[in-house]
Amino acid sequence: MATGSFKVSTSKNMHLVDITAQTTKAVADSNIRNGCCIIYNPHTTAGLTINEGADPTVQTDIIEALRKIVPLDHPYRHLEGNSPAHVMASLMGSSVTVFIENGNLCLGTWQKIFFCEFDGPRSRKVLWQITGD
Amino acid sequence: MATGSFKVSTSKNMHLVDITAQTTKAVADSNIRNGCCIIYNPHTTAGLTINEGADPTVQTDIIEALRKIVPLDHPYRHLEGNSPAHVMASLMGSSVTVFIENGNLCLGTWQKIFFCEFDGPRSRKVLWQITGD
Amino acid sequence: MATGSFKVSTSKNMHLVDITAQTTKAVADSNIRNGCCIIYNPHTTAGLTINEGADPTVQTDIIEALRKIVPLDHPYRHLEGNSPAHVMASLMGSSVTVFIENGNLCLGTWQKIFFCEFDGPRSRKVLWQITGD
Numbered sequence: 001m002a003t004g005s006f007k008v009s010t011s012k013n014m015h016l017v018d019i020t021a022q023t024t025k026a027v028a029d030s031n032i033r034n035g036c037c038i039i040y041n042p043h044t045t046a047g048l049t050i051n052e053g054a055d056p057t058v059q060t061d062i063i064e065a066l067r068k069i070v071p072l073d074h075p076y077r078h079l080e081g082n083s084p085a086h087v088m089a090s091l092m093g094s095s096v097t098v099f100i101e102n103g104n105l106c107l108g109t110w111q112k113i114f115f116c117e118f119d120g121p122r123s124r125k126v127l128w129q130i131t132g133d
Numbered sequence: 134m135a136t137g138s139f140k141v142s143t144s145k146n147m148h149l150v151d152i153t154a155q156t157t158k159a160v161a162d163s164n165i166r167n168g169c170c171i172i173y174n175p176h177t178t179a180g181l182t183i184n185e186g187a188d189p190t191v192q193t194d195i196i197e198a199l200r201k202i203v204p205l206d207h208p209y210r211h212l213e214g215n216s217p218a219h220v221m222a223s224l225m226g227s228s229v230t231v232f233i234e235n236g237n238l239c240l241g242t243w244q245k246i247f248f249c250e251f252d253g254p255r256s257r258k259v260l261w262q263i264t265g266d
Numbered sequence: 267m268a269t270g271s272f273k274v275s276t277s278k279n280m281h282l283v284d285i286t287a288q289t290t291k292a293v294a295d296s297n298i299r300n301g302c303c304i305i306y307n308p309h310t311t312a313g314l315t316i317n318e319g320a321d322p323t324v325q326t327d328i329i330e331a332l333r334k335i336v337p338l339d340h341p342y343r344h345l346e347g348n349s350p351a352h353v354m355a356s357l358m359g360s361s362v363t364v365f366i367e368n369g370n371l372c373l374g375t376w377q378k379i380f381f382c383e384f385d386g387p388r389s390r391k392v393l394w395q396i397t398g399d
Binding site: 134224 | 300301316317321323324326328331334357358363364365372373375376397399
């Protein structure tokens with residue numbers, strides 16, 4: 001088993017950041033050739049998702065859709081004013097899992113791993129754990 | 134590997150119940166110091182999520198948002214009348230994964246693990262599996 | 267550890283396909299009696315979820331709800347015209363995890379595992395990884 005973390009810098013209030021390269025590096029550093037990589041987000045106003053990375057407009061479309069899906073002007077009780085970000089975090093989820101085969105992440109042709117910032121810009125951190133042999 | 138389950142009692146129709154203490158106890162009982170804890174929900178009108186636990190209004194805000202996001206008065210075909218709960222279950226997801234380091238759950242500063250009741254109040258059960266050494 | 271994949275054929279534009287039988291077969295083929303089964307979807311306009319399988323109307327209700335939840339006629343920028351499918355993929359998630367006990371999937375009484383097609387009909391593929399002993 002290998003564990004670690006890496007930093008993610010987000011530059012917008014809502015921002016999908018491709019973290020596939022850092023994840024690929026984590027797999028290489030782990031020396032694990034076959035197994036499983038779990039990425040975990042320890043923040044409550046951010047999430048993780050796997051989606052298309054080839055066309056960057058998919059990322060902005062996901063953000064725009066989430067802004068339509070989650071009520072932004074509801075009379076929320078949480079006084080920090082970032083309740084929509086907490087809701088989006090739960091909709092996306094706190095971890096993603098990708099298999100590893102021959103040292104490579106088993107992502108689909110168009111898939112990339114994204115850190116989903118919903119209350120940025122901020123400096124964030126992501127944890128990873130890789131198991132296998 | 135260690136496995137087990139614990140009960141969750143929900144007291145409202147929609148209710149986010151903090152199950153971090155039971156999960157922490159499962160980790161202690163497992164004697165696994167470094168590895169991974171997966172919590173699994175076997176019910177189809179409930180889910181699991183990780184979100185802020187410090188301010189309880191975040192929990193009620195998530196519930197209120199889900200009641201706005203998921204159509205409640207749609208002419209659903211499922212005759213039990215709890216289709217919105219099934220939809221919310223899929224939006225939250227059926228399992229969460231948290232790393233374990235030195236016998237502790239690697240939750241972020243504000244994170245707690247929540248059982249999400251969407252068709253309560255009920256007596257529910259949650260399964261866990263802990264791997265590592 | 268055992269890994270593999272199986273094909274999923276979807277016959278509608280939006281279609282929840284029960285893949286519990288294929289997953290059960292994967293567990294049997296793995297000869298792993300106690301552990302964990304992860305199912306992974308490598309496509310960006312599809313997802314995976316665990317929900318009720320007894321009454322098929324739950325599946326159509328989930329699809330109808332997602333068509334209400336995700337804006338279908340938003341001026342999305344992604345030119346392929348399938349942005350709602352990408353959003354739904356992220357809402358459902360890219361993998362599901364089910365425990366294995368005595369060679370059986372630890373699903374709840376009403377639970378089945380569903381491949382969620384959001385841009386079909388298509389021929390799809392699902393990856394699985396089973397760990398344990």
